[in-house]
Amino acid sequence: MMRSRRLLPIVVACGVVFVAVGLTLGWFESAPKRVQLRPDDAALTARGEQVYREHCASCHGARLEGQPDWRARGPDGLLPAPPHDATGHTWHHPDEVLFRLTKNGVGVLIGQPGYKTAMPAYAGILTDDEILAVLSWIKSKWSPELRRRHDEMNARAATAR
Numbered sequence: 107m108m109r110s111r112r113l114l115p116i117v118v119a120c121g122v123v124f125v126a127v128g129l130t131l132g133w134f135e136s137a138p139k140r141v142q143l144r145p146d147d148a149a150l151t152a153r154g155e156q157v158y159r160e161h162c163a164s165c166h167g168a169r170l171e172g173q174p175d176w177r178a179r180g181p182d183g184l185l186p187a188p189p190h191d192a193t194g195h196t197w198h199h200p201d202e203v204l205f206r207l208t209k210n211g212v213g214v215l216i217g218q219p220g221y222k223t224a225m226p227a228y229a230g231i232l233t234d235d236e237i238l239a240v241l242s243w244i245k246s247k248w249s250p251e252l253r254r255r256h257d258e259m260n261a262r263a264a265t266a267r
């Protein structure tokens with residue numbers, strides 16, 4: 107009895123440390139309950155543009171154009187960064203998929219943690235709000251027609267759940 111009472115705080119402390127470390131390193135596939143991009147929220151997209159310039163533009167291009175020949179794997183076997191404009195397929199994915207991909211990485215998203223890619227996972231680098239902001243800014247750059255089609259796809263993804 108004495109023993110277990112002395113052990114309990116240690117067990118609890120270990121649990122807390124495990125969860126804290128796990129959250130920081132993104133061990134747990136975590137996304138807010140319902141992710142919804144807000145391309146019309148000017149304050150959010152202004153923040154998103156800063157995040158994009160700082161963290162994404164070097165690969166995905168200052169004008170969202172991606173890297174040249176982005177469909178073909180390079181000599182290192184890795185894919186170049188695809189565009190985020192109408193010519194790419196970022197807009198083919200619902201909000202939640204874009205969010206999880208950016209936060210947890212491609213490998214976790216597709217269930218292959220060893221998947222080799224140049225795309226970083228941003229858990230622990232960007233906050234959830236910053237990820238929402240940058241993806242909202244990207245969407246704000248799409249044409250009204252593309253945004254409408256993306257909205258429709260989101261609605262379909264929501265009812266499929």
Ligand code: HEC
Nearest residue numbers: 161162165185186187188195196204208223224225226240
């Ligand atoms: C070091 C280069 C690099 C940086 C920096 C980078 N990416 Fe990527 N990104 C890639 C590559 C490469 C892919 C293709 C993934 C693959 O290998 O399958 C990709 C794919 C993506 C996709 C999926 C696109 C699609 O067509 O399905 C999204 C969304 C994305 N990146 C968002 C971001 C965001 C947001 C940032 C900044 C916070 C960012 N990326 C920073 C290289 C990068």
